[in-house]
Amino acid sequence: MNYQIDENGFYGPYGGAYVPEVLYSNVENLSRNYQAILNDPDFKKELSRLLKVYVGRETPLYHSPSLSEVYNTKVYLKREDLCHSGSHKINNTLGQVLLAKRLGKTRIVAETGAGSHGVATAMACALLKLPCFIYMGEVDIQRQFPNVGRMRLLGATVIPALSGSKTLKDATNEAFRDWINNPLNTFYVLGSVVGPHPYPDMVARLQSVISQELLHQVPEITGKEKPDYVVACVGGGSNAAGSFYHFLNDPEVKLIAAEAAGKGLDSGFTAAATFRGKPGILHGSKTKFMQTNEGQVVEAHSISAGLDYPGIGPLHAWLSDTGRAKFVAVTDDEALDAGLALSQMEGIIPAIESAHALAALSQLNFKTDDVVVVCLSGRGDKDLETYIQYSNSKKTAHGNV
Incomplete structure (x- = not known):
């Protein structure tokens, strides 16, 4: 199975360029x-x-002792949050x-x-x-x-x-x-x-620097030739594409994509395009997106502004169809809980987007010697107000103001 773009710009049936004539040239x-x-x-x-000199690459591959203990496996964070801009x-x-x-x-x-x-x-x-x-x-x-x-x-x-x-x-x-x-x-x-x-x-090529670094970081730091799992959040899917890129044709590496379920897959307030979408044309390519029977776009919902998108990139639509990547749905509350947990366990405040990938770990079954790499795609400075409001609401609900 080929997971690279073909000569016509398609991943399987997805992709292409559907643009107005004025943009064709x-x-x-x-x-x-x-x-x-x-x-x-x-x-x-x-x-x-x-x-190297402006962004600060390469970014560290950090062993998370707290997450490793929680999931009884070996969890590592690819620290894209440490890039100069605060994200990948x-x-x-x-x-x-x-x-x-x-x-x-x-x-x-x-x-x-x-x-x-x-x-x-x-x-x-x-x-x-x-x-x-x-x-x-x-x-x-x-x-x-x-x-x-x-x-x-x-x-x-x-x-x-x-x-x-x-x-x-x-x-x-x-x-x-x-x-x-x-x-x-x-x-x-x-x-x-x-x-x-x-x-x-x-x-995807420009973001593939993430997985390119993992090719040598994983064996140097973990002693294993390759990771057993690579986990990343997916809206359109750039950090996931970059994290997966050099492992696409290696079936021994399990690829896990965490989509934003919003308030729940059946709530009507979700952004999980692989679960609730179907093929169509959106923003210039054929892909999967949430739509009515008449083909009108259904508005997406996610607590994360970066995942609040009704569709998914054509590569990810193909990875989902072929089963090469496993897609899991993570709700707003699950992501916020995961983000707060990492903040308090290890002093790393993740972007709410990245927190979706952290929350996906609870839906997977690991062996004790697995190497699990989570792409920590961004830092949570921009999300502090959301985290604080959520944390306060939980305290209030438990009578601990």
Whole structure:
């Protein structure tokens, strides 16, 4: 089974480029050139330099004694939260903005949900001297305001998306509209493994630095040749794609994807696209997303702004269909409990997105000598208010104010 993109931009039946005619030349030009640029020795050297001296790679593989004790196995955290931007997103944005400059583009647009991708894009644009316009749902602006402040401090223009649910889907819609209106000078820095080909593959390649480091970190630190499990949260799925990338064709490594169940799979308030979605076309590619019988998008819900998306990247739709990755659904409360537990057990406050991956561990059965790698995709600074409110509500419910 092949889990890499084919020559037409598909993973099995998923992928492709379904874009308006005005964007066709942009997407086609990118599709023709992205692999050559990514593989160019000078480009690779510059990106590698920036990942080291600017981002702070490589990120540690940290043995978690508390989680290992709880699950009676060997749990390790891949510390993407220690990247300069506070998440894995910077791996992708630096690469894309460098690529945009190679293509002669002079203006960057992006979408963001939790704000992590927006911050990372703003950082890359500030570093590489390109103007930056970030679309963010009005609801997400309110619940992730610290990241809005960071983006503005970095010189980005933050534009609220006021349509629909005013979250990530709607920010993506607005960013696409901007790109359509400015096709000649603008490059769209997509934040996940979604959208028209070649974005899913390009983002996966740029994020694959995560699993590339694991190839030597796991044997050096654990004594095992490879991990038994790699666990990551999935919205669109960029940190999961990066964590899984070098293990896709190794069936001995079990791949676990944690989706946001929201208030429950049957609640009507969920973002678990592989459980509640079906094939269709969303944001330029054929993938799985939650939709009505008439094909209209069903609004997603997650306590995590970064996972609050009605679809999933085409690679992940294919991994789900083929069974190569096991998808598990994690509710809001389960994720918040897992995030609070790690904070209090080990002094590491994870992003609520990452907390979904931590919560997935309780749904798996491990052997005592298994090596379980969890991608800690981001830090929880942006989520402090949500954590505090949830913690206080639990104390109140138990009569301990």
